[in-house]
Amino acid sequence: MTGALPLILLGAGGHAKVIADLASAQDRTVMGHVSPGVPIGSPVGQSEIIGNDLDELSDQYMDYEFFVAIGDNRIRLRELFRLERAGVQITTLIHPRAYVSKDVQVGSGSVIMAGAVVQAGTRIGRACVINTGATVDHDCHVEDGAFIAPGATICGTVTIGQLSFVGAGANVAPNKTLGNNVFIGIGVSVIDNIPTNSRMVPKRA
Numbered sequence: 001m002t003g004a005l006p007l008i009l010l011g012a013g014g015h016a017k018v019i020a021d022l023a024s025a026q027d028r029t030v031m032g033h034v035s036p037g038v039p040i041g042s043p044v045g046q047s048e049i050i051g052n053d054l055d056e057l058s059d060q061y062m063d064y065e066f067f068v069a070i071g072d073n074r075i076r077l078r079e080l081f082r083l084e085r086a087g088v089q090i091t092t093l094i095h096p097r098a099y100v101s102k103d104v105q106v107g108s109g110s111v112i113m114a115g116a117v118v119q120a121g122t123r124i125g126r127a128c129v130i131n132t133g134a135t136v137d138h139d140c141h142v143e144d145g146a147f148i149a150p151g152a153t154i155c156g157t158v159t160i161g162q163l164s165f166v167g168a169g170a171n172v173a174p175n176k177t178l179g180n181n182v183f184i185g186i187g188v189s190v191i192d193n194i195p196t197n198s199r200m201v202p203k204r205a
Contacts, residue, residue: 006031007091008061009069010054010079012044015129016069019111020045022095031064054082065091068109068127073163077145080109080127098130107144125162143180161196 007023009016012035020030024046032050042049066088068079083090092106095114100106104118107126112118115133122136125144130136134148137156142148146160149168154160158172161180166172172190179196188200 004028004091005063005065005089008050008064008066009033009047010066010083011035011069011071012038012042012049013071015071017045018113019067019069019093020047022093022111022113025096025114026093031061033069054079054086062088065089067091067093067111071129071147073127073145073147073165076109076129077127077163083109113150119156131168137174149186 006029008031009019012033016033023030030047032047033044034051034054035049036052038049040049066083068076070076070079090108092108093111094100095112097114098112098116100112100118101120103120105123107124109126110124110128112130113132116130117135118130119138121139124142127145128142129147131148132150134150134152136142136148136154139157140154141159143160143162145163147165148154149166151169152166153171155172155174157175159177160166161178161182163180164178164182166184167186167188169187170184176190176193178194181197182194183199184190185201187202
């Protein structure tokens with residue numbers, strides 16, 4: 001990624017620190033972070049807060065690339081829409097130690113973390129997170145704002161709806177559909193289609 005534009009990250013939490021580390025692995029420079037309510041100049045990992053709101057940034061930053069580094073699905077997708085309306089350049093980030101098939105489509109503002117595997121024919125929408133060590137098999141469709149947590153396994157020909165969350169270590173069987181805004185808890189195995197706005201959490205012993 002040598003020669004790529006410096007990045008400005010929206011967000012300053014743990015997820016943002018991981019995104020900044022990913023950028024470093026790509027030999028990219030993080031210009032700074034934008035986050036509400038945090039004093040300008042406050043350190044965030046190896047960088048610092050340069051603004052509290054996108055609207056406060058001067059025109060000089062329009063020559064940089066932006067990325068929404070926020071874990072919350074709704075906020076991440078909302079802020080991506082704000083970036084689009086602002087007309088700034090939005091990047092997509094793929095860790096150099098992820099495996100992504102050449103014919104995978106990845107939407108703007110999405111990230112694929114270290115150790116993740118995304119197989120042939122899969123489409124990933126905008127502002128999605130495919131987190132550390134997650135596996136998304138062939139011909140899946142991960143829609144805008146979805147989050148696949150560390151170590152989750154998405155089998156082939158699965159659809160994950162907008163703003164849905166698949167927890168760490170969860171498994172989704174082949175050919176299943178998760179509707180929009182579905183929450184799948186840690187370690188849950190999904191063997192049926194899941195309607196929109198549903199929750200599946202581990203059963204207590």
